Every structure is written in C-alpha cells, then in structure tokens.
Amino acid sequence: MSRRRQPGVLLLLTGAVAAAALRHQGPPASCHVALGMEEGRIPDSAVSASSSYEPKSVGPQNARIRQEKNGGAWCPKAQISSEVQEFLEVDLGRAHLITATETQGRFGNGQGQEYAESFHLLYWRDALQRWVIYRDSSGRKLMSGNRNTYLAVRQQLELPFVASRVRFMPYSQHTRTVCMRVELYGCPWTQGIFSYVTPKGDRWSDGQQLEDLSYDGVRDGRFVAAGLGQLVDGRIAPANPEDDGAGRGLAWRPDWRWVGWHNATHQGQPVDVDLELDGPRELTAIQIHALHKPEHGIQVFCEVSVQLSLDGRHFQPALRRPTPAPAEATVNVSVPLQQRVARFVRLQLHFADAWLLVSELALDSMPVPRNVSQLYLEQMFYQQDSALEEINTLDSEIPTEKPAQKRKEIAPATNATGSQQAYVGLVAGGLASLMLLALAGAAVVVVRRGRQKVALLAGKPCGGFTAAPVRRPRR
Known part of the structure; x- marks a missing residue:
C-alpha cells in the first residue's frame, strides 16, 4: 500500500494483443469451468427447490448432472405447464460470471422417462436484490432443454451474467411431468465491480440499437443504472461482423456486442x-x-479522463490521458492507476469522430484488507490528490520528502558568528527556493504552451469535435 507512485503512462494495445490483454478476466477457457454440481464442490445444502415429488428420492440434492443418486434427478411435485412455476435453485455462495448451463433428464438406471424440453433461467445478485430472467441478444427468454432422458445438453450463454444464485425453471406448453439434472459453468467474479452507470446506446443508421443488451439494472430515460451488463461480461466484439453468407454485399454495420x-x-x-x-x-x-x-465515422476516444472517489461525492482531480489513433480496427486502451485506492471510478471518454463504440471494460484491482481503518483509507485517498495534480501538470513525479524522513534538527548556534552564519544560510536557502519555484512555474508554462501548439498543429484539440454537422456512417 505504500508503493512509490510512478508517472502515468497510457498503453495502447491492438488486435490479438488487445484480446489477450482482456482475456484473462473474461469467458474464454479459464471461465468455462464446471462450478461443481457433478463433482460435489457445490454441497447439498446449497441446492434447493420450490417442491419435490419425494424429497429423499428425487429431492434437489439429486439434481447432479451425470450422477445417479437415489431416484436419479430432481422432480417437482406438480406437473409442469405454461401456468405452473417450479424451480431448482443453486446457491454459489458468492458472485460468479456464468457463461453456460447444462441440463439432463432423469435416466434412473433406465427406468426414468422424465425430462424438460425447455426452461427459463433466473439469477440473483446481492446488488440487485431481485430475480432477473435471462434473455439472449434477441430478447428470447425460453432456453432449449432435452429430448431424451440420458443425453446432457449444454447451453452456451450468448450474454454471460454475474450472479450468486441461479434458478432453473422448467417450462412446457402442455402439462407433463419433468425431472432435471443440471450443471453451471463460469468462474468467480473477481473484478469487484458492484454496478455501473452509462448513457443508453444510440441507434445506427439502419435502425440497429447499439445498447447494452444484457444490462440488468434500471433503464431510466437516457441512462442505465444500478446494474451490470455486456460491458463487463468478458466478451470482446469483433471488428468486422460476419456477412450474411449470401454475398449480397450488405452495408457494413457494427456487431451487436458493441x-x-x-x-x-x-x-x-x-x-x-x-x-x-x-x-x-x-x-x-x-x-x-x-x-x-x-x-465509417467511428474512432477511438481521443482522450480518457479518470476520476477516483471513496464516497461517490468527493472526486480527485481528473487523470487525463490522450489516446493516439491506432493502426488496427480494434484497440485496448490501458490506463495505469498506480495502485491508487478508491471505491468509485468515473471515466470520461471524449469523442474524436461521429461515433464512439466500446465492447468491454476490465478493471485490474484487488480489495483493500478489511483490517484497514476508514480513517487510514481517507488519509491515503486525500494524499493522492497532490500526486495526481503533479502527474497531470508535468507528467512526472517530483520526489517529496516523506513525513517519516524529516531532516534532523540543526542544533542552534551558541555564539554571534554561528548566528550570523545561520542567518546568511537562511537567506540563501530562501533565495534558492524562490529560484526553484520560478523555474518550475516557467517549466509548467512552457509545457502547456507546447501542448497547445501541438494541438493546433494537429488540426483540432481533443474534445473539440463539433456536434453539428455530424458525418453519418457510410453505407
């Protein structure tokens, strides 16, 4: 926690390197792991149900995929129809990113005849305090189940979600008896993002809505708030969407994941x-x-500003970083934060063109130990303000003397000669300090004027892109 702060440097990664940089926190191979229904890592006490036909034989504890425990599956007491809602619930104990599900019917050593042809998937997260029904990118909430009692069917989630509890709710248009065995796939949610707030996405020229499809919070007016969505699901959108396969030369459009x-x-x-x-x-x-x-009128933001806060009200001076135009179509902009402490992070992405498209945010962080007092946190936080101002002004850190490393006091002079020497030294020190301050001020002025000249030579400063007229995307 007492590491020396280094000057901020903005890193710009492109193409495959960008994907790799985000992949360690997303749903690729490391986040498609079975969470433990089959292997028993999820205990019986964490599996419950709305009802069971016979609790000991076909209770929820028997709903483990590829296992033949007791009756061989979970079977609800009531027959399932479009009007009857029964559920099997798995409590994961803490938040996980869920990327896939797997279901199976009741084989029962060859005696079973029950399976769910389709089901709804619901999830709970403490930040939400409510159950949310899963929908895919087309808005469909009914998921395909099984066609027999023995083959397991895995359902890859188009839009992964963060949850601590998950419910499987079998569904049938016609009344029937169903039984289920299940598994969940994903990984622990380690980013520590409780929720995020963004403006709603806008509409592309052909009517496609570039909005956060899986956002599970509140959609109020022009903003979404108090939830999580596809900006943190680890899925990276492609630069060039696949064509329709018919070679009809359709106009280019961004992928829905943006x-x-x-x-x-x-x-x-x-x-x-x-x-x-x-x-x-x-x-x-x-x-x-x-x-x-x-x-197509789409450019990476020309500047990113980052502000940090402990309480959501007092924010530090913004850490601003320009973003150079990349050579490739996708870019991962990494802004180092030098182990600063915060609970709230505010990003401002400045337009460089008509459109700004983002598919993923990833936060590299670790929780502050619980034994750190609030007073110490606040002291650390406010000490960061001056460091941020120095970085923004000179893009470098001026070493400062730590309080614990103060110079030893000089013993006072005991004679006239010593007093005169001390006085001369004091005057000389004061003059030297004034000269250093003047030089530092001159350096700041030179740096700022130099940046202004560079911006003028570049054609327009960041953030100076006018809103009208706006160049629409080409077809």
Whole structure:
C-alpha cells in the first residue's frame, strides 16, 4: 500500500494483443469451468427447490448432472405447464460470471422417462436484490432443454451474467411431468465491480440499437443504472461482423456486442461511465476495448479522463490521458492507476469522430484488507490528490520528502558568528527556493504552451469535435 507512485503512462494495445490483454478476466477457457454440481464442490445444502415429488428420492440434492443418486434427478411435485412455476435453485455462495448451463433428464438406471424440453433461467445478485430472467441478444427468454432422458445438453450463454444464485425453471406448453439434472459453468467474479452507470446506446443508421443488451439494472430515460451488463461480461466484439453468407454485399454495420454513442446525441460532450466497486480497492489499471473504423465515422476516444472517489461525492482531480489513433480496427486502451485506492471510478471518454463504440471494460484491482481503518483509507485517498495534480501538470513525479524522513534538527548556534552564519544560510536557502519555484512555474508554462501548439498543429484539440454537422456512417 505504500508503493512509490510512478508517472502515468497510457498503453495502447491492438488486435490479438488487445484480446489477450482482456482475456484473462473474461469467458474464454479459464471461465468455462464446471462450478461443481457433478463433482460435489457445490454441497447439498446449497441446492434447493420450490417442491419435490419425494424429497429423499428425487429431492434437489439429486439434481447432479451425470450422477445417479437415489431416484436419479430432481422432480417437482406438480406437473409442469405454461401456468405452473417450479424451480431448482443453486446457491454459489458468492458472485460468479456464468457463461453456460447444462441440463439432463432423469435416466434412473433406465427406468426414468422424465425430462424438460425447455426452461427459463433466473439469477440473483446481492446488488440487485431481485430475480432477473435471462434473455439472449434477441430478447428470447425460453432456453432449449432435452429430448431424451440420458443425453446432457449444454447451453452456451450468448450474454454471460454475474450472479450468486441461479434458478432453473422448467417450462412446457402442455402439462407433463419433468425431472432435471443440471450443471453451471463460469468462474468467480473477481473484478469487484458492484454496478455501473452509462448513457443508453444510440441507434445506427439502419435502425440497429447499439445498447447494452444484457444490462440488468434500471433503464431510466437516457441512462442505465444500478446494474451490470455486456460491458463487463468478458466478451470482446469483433471488428468486422460476419456477412450474411449470401454475398449480397450488405452495408457494413457494427456487431451487436458493441455499445455505441453518437456525438450529436451528446452535443460534443464526453461519454461518462461511472463504476461503483464492492468496497475500497487498490487499482492497478483499467482497460477499455474500443472500435476504430474512421471510414465509417467511428474512432477511438481521443482522450480518457479518470476520476477516483471513496464516497461517490468527493472526486480527485481528473487523470487525463490522450489516446493516439491506432493502426488496427480494434484497440485496448490501458490506463495505469498506480495502485491508487478508491471505491468509485468515473471515466470520461471524449469523442474524436461521429461515433464512439466500446465492447468491454476490465478493471485490474484487488480489495483493500478489511483490517484497514476508514480513517487510514481517507488519509491515503486525500494524499493522492497532490500526486495526481503533479502527474497531470508535468507528467512526472517530483520526489517529496516523506513525513517519516524529516531532516534532523540543526542544533542552534551558541555564539554571534554561528548566528550570523545561520542567518546568511537562511537567506540563501530562501533565495534558492524562490529560484526553484520560478523555474518550475516557467517549466509548467512552457509545457502547456507546447501542448497547445501541438494541438493546433494537429488540426483540432481533443474534445473539440463539433456536434453539428455530424458525418453519418457510410453505407
């Protein structure tokens, strides 16, 4: 916690490197692991149901995929229809990113005849305090189940979600008896993001809505709040969506996995993304995966500003970083945060063109130990303000003397000669300090003027892209 802060440097990764940089926190191989229904890592006490036909034989504890315990599955007491709702619930104990499910009917050593042809999937997260029904990218909430009693069917989730409890709710249009065995796939949720707030996505020229499809919070007016969605599900959107396979030369359009905002909607103002964390965390970096296709009026944000807060009200001075235009169509912008402590993170993404498209945010962080007092946290936080101001002004850190390393007091002089020497030394020290302050001020002025000249030579400063007229995406 007492590491020396280093000057901020913005890293720009592209293509496969960008995907790899985010992959360690997303759903690729490391997040498609069975969570333990089959192997028993999820205990019987964590599996419950709305009812059971016979608790000992076909109770929820028997709903373990590829296992033949007792009656061989969970079977609800009532027959299932479109009007009857029964559920099997799995409590994971803490938040996980869920990427797939697997279901199986009751084989019962060859005696079973029951399975669920389809089901609904519901999930709970403490931040939500309510059950949410899963929907895919097309808005469908009914998931395909089984066609026999023995083959397991895995359902890869198009839109992964964060949950601590998951319910399987069998469904049937016609009244029938069903039984289920299940498994969940995913990984523990380690990013520590409690919720985020963003503006709603805007509409592409052909009517496609570039919004956060899996967002499970509140959709109020132009904003979404108090939830999580596809911006943190670990899935990285492609730069070039697949064509329709018929070679009809359809106009290019972004993939639905991108969340996009139009400059005209925001009148040239930056897009704000506010992250609330699950507690105070030590932040290493934040990574933002963005699209860059200037030929379609889409460019990576020309500048990113990061502000940190402990209470959501007092924010530190913004840490600003320009973003150079990348050579490839997708880019992962990584902003180092030098192990600063915060519970709230505010991002401002500044437009460089008509459109700004983002598919993923990833926060590299670790929780602050619980034995750290609130007073110590606040002291650390406010000490970070001056460091941020120094980095923004000179893009370097001026070494400062730590309180614990103060110079030893000089013994006072005991004669006239010593007093005169001390007086001369004091005057000389004061003059030297004034000269250093003057030089530092001159350096700041030179740096700022130099940056202004560079911006003018580049054509326009970041954030100066006008909202009207706006170049619409080409077909």
